[in-house]
Amino acid sequence: MLKKYAPIFLLIFFVILALSSTTKGIVNGQATGITSKTSKNMIYEIMKGTYKVKGVQINYPQIFKLNNKGKQENINQLIKKEALKVLNYYSGEIDGLNLEINYNIKLKNANLLSIQYVGIGYKTGSPHPNRLFYTTNVNINLVSRVRLKDLVKVNEIAHKFKNGKFKALNANFKDIYNEYPIEYFINAFSKADSLDTIGTENQSDTFCYLSKDSLGISVSAGGGVDHAEFEIKFKDIVTIKTENGVWKSLNLLES
Numbered sequence: 547m548l549k550k551y552a553p554i555f556l557l558i559f560f561v562i563l564a565l566s567s568t569t570k571g572i573v574n575g576q577a578t579g580i581t582s583k584t585s586k587n588m589i590y591e592i593m594k595g596t597y598k599v600k601g602v603q604i605n606y607p608q609i610f611k612l613n614n615k616g617k618q619e620n621i622n623q624l625i626k627k628e629a630l631k632v633l634n635y636y637s638g639e640i641d642g643l644n645l646e647i648n649y650n651i652k653l654k655n656a657n658l659l660s661i662q663y664v665g666i667g668y669k670t671g672s673p674h675p676n677r678l679f680y681t682t683n684v685n686i687n688l689v690s691r692v693r694l695k696d697l698v699k700v701n702e703i704a705h706k707f708k709n710g711k712f713k714a715l716n717a718n719f720k721d722i723y724n725e726y727p728i729e730y731f732i733n734a735f736s737k738a739d740s741l742d743t744i745g746t747e748n749q750s751d752t753f754c755y756l757s758k759d760s761l762g763i764s765v766s767a768g769g770g771v772d773h774a775e776f777e778i779k780f781k782d783i784v785t786i787k788t789e790n791g792v793w794k795s796l797n798l799l800e801s
Contacts, residue, residue: 589611590611590618603646604630607625607649607661617686621686624682624684624689625659625661625684628741632645633645634742642669642671643669644667645665645667646666649661650662652681653755657685657686658683660681660755660756660757661682661684663678664677664678665678677772679775680753694754697754704728704732706783707776708728711778711782713778714774715775734751735752737750739752752765760779763775
């Protein structure tokens with residue numbers, strides 16, 4: 547009797563074994579290279595967009611494969627608009643300007659896209675080129691920018707920065723917080739993340755970005771011709787702004 551059904555038992559055994567192996571591969575990310583958490587967050591993909599006129603080339607990300615095509619278009623328009631605002635440093639004049647900007651994605655999930663731009667610009671007749679750094683943080687759900695003042699209590703973060711609680715990513719600028727009084731950082735952080743005010747009394751060359759576990763801040767350095775980045779872990783930020791729902795909607799505390 548057992549011999550009669552032995553082939554059937556063997557077949558069932560190997561089918562179960564195969565299914566078990568496949569499931570394990572997917573869970574561990576070995577079959578697709580994506581964990582279940584990553585798959586949940588990766589609801590859109592990134593491709594490169596480029597603005598190129600004369601000596602100016604600005605590369606910026608554009609999203610695609612978002613389920614909501616209308617929202618996707620609006621997000622892409624927002625990203626491009628913010629990326630090109632670097633031209634405000636040159637009053638929009640591109641004659642005699644050599645400028646190259648590239649981007650890095652610091653954080654990408656279903657709720658937030660944090661973009662970091664780095665480049666060099668030189669205007670004919672200028673004494674030296676400028677190393678440029680700026681960011682755009684996009685709330686995917688609301689199709690809006692997220693600025694430093696939307697995320698944290700500026701006074702608290704400014705004091706943490708002044709007291710050396712941020713980690714310098716470039717050791718050459720690790721003591722920059724000693725070069726200015728606390729009022730300077732409070733003012734700069736309050737106005738952070740805007741290229742709209744370049745050339746005005748409200749100009750701030752301070753920008754923030756987010757990674758999976760940290761808040762990054764870039765400040766002007768080297769007499770205004772360079773920049774320096776510093777980071778602090780989310781867990782080391784005492785007060786976050788929960789009243790506007792930004793942290794909750796971005797889900798960063800759970801990441």
